[in-house]
Amino acid sequence: DAGITQSPRHKVTETGTPVTLRCHQTENHRYMYWYRQDPGHGLRLIHYSYGVKDTDKGEVSDGYSVSRSKTEDFLLTLESATSSQTSVYFCAIRLRDKNTEAFFGQGTRLTVV
Amino acid sequence: AQSVTQLGSHVSVSEGALVLLRCNYSSSVPPYLFWYVQYPNQGLQLLLKYTSAATLVKGINGFEAEFKKSETSFHLTKPSAHMSDAAEYFCAVSDQAGNQFYFGTGTSLTVIP
Numbered sequence: 001d002a003g004i005t006q007s008p009r010h011k012v013t014e015t016g017t018p019v020t021l022r023c024h025q026t027e028n029h030r031y032m033y034w035y036r037q038d039p040g041h042g043l044r045l046i047h048y049s050y051g052v053k054d055t056d057k058g059e060v061s062d063g064y065s066v067s068r069s070k071t072e073d074f075l076l077t078l079e080s081a082t083s084s085q086t087s088v089y090f091c092a093i094r095l096r097d098k099n100t101e102a103f104f105g106q107g108t109r110l111t112v113v
Numbered sequence: 114a115q116s117v118t119q120l121g122s123h124v125s126v127s128e129g130a131l132v133l134l135r136c137n138y139s140s141s142v143p144p145y146l147f148w149y150v151q152y153p154n155q156g157l158q159l160l161l162k163y164t165s166a167a168t169l170v171k172g173i174n175g176f177e178a179e180f181k182k183s184e185t186s187f188h189l190t191k192p193s194a195h196m197s198d199a200a201e202y203f204c205a206v207s208d209q210a211g212n213q214f215y216f217g218t219g220t221s222l223t224v225i226p
Binding site for chain 2: 050103
């Protein structure tokens with residue numbers, strides 16, 4: 001593993017409740033990403049960060065917010081969870097250079113009932 | 114925006130047969146391309162990457178991929194499939210700014226004994 005820890009690994013929550021997923025890295029990488037993985041869609045980018053307090057939207061950002069107050073932590077918040085947000089969420093980290101690969105966490109399986 | 118297309122969401126091969134997984138990219142300039150593998154209930158692991166140094170790229174576990182600019186392709190191959198190769202495979206491209214990773218929808222590889 002590349003020093004990435006996602007928590008929790010599994011969560012079941014009710015519709016309408018807020019949920020926060022945490023990604024923690026020990027690599028001091030600049031870039032951090034949140035993806036969701038759904039059958040038939042591959043991985044879709046939700047939000048990413050290119051530094052402390054520097055974040056930007058990905059292709060499926062509606063209903064999600066993020067925060068990065070420290071280099072090592074990137075939080076993903078579902079303000080009011082919906083069943084369509086049931087998914088597996090992956091965090092990834094990456095060095096600054098554009099030709100470098102991303103390293104992935106083990107994923108968080110979120111079920112919204 | 115960059116994108117990748119993976120033809121064939123499911124591929125089945127016999128053990129010992131050639132593995133060919135297809136990936137085409139859309140870009141007006143040569144991108145940075147990656148292949149990842151995902152085993153069940155795990156995160157993504159890098160197989161190989163193309164960063165313009167060489168068109169034929171060798172990766173882990175006997176996989177290789179060839180970058181063909183004229184065909185805008187980056188197909189993944191392995192001469193002889195092994196049972197342990199059964200997994201989901203994702204092609205990914207980095208945008209020129211290096212901020213984002215875009216993934217294909219994935220190809221599930223089944224290896225038949």
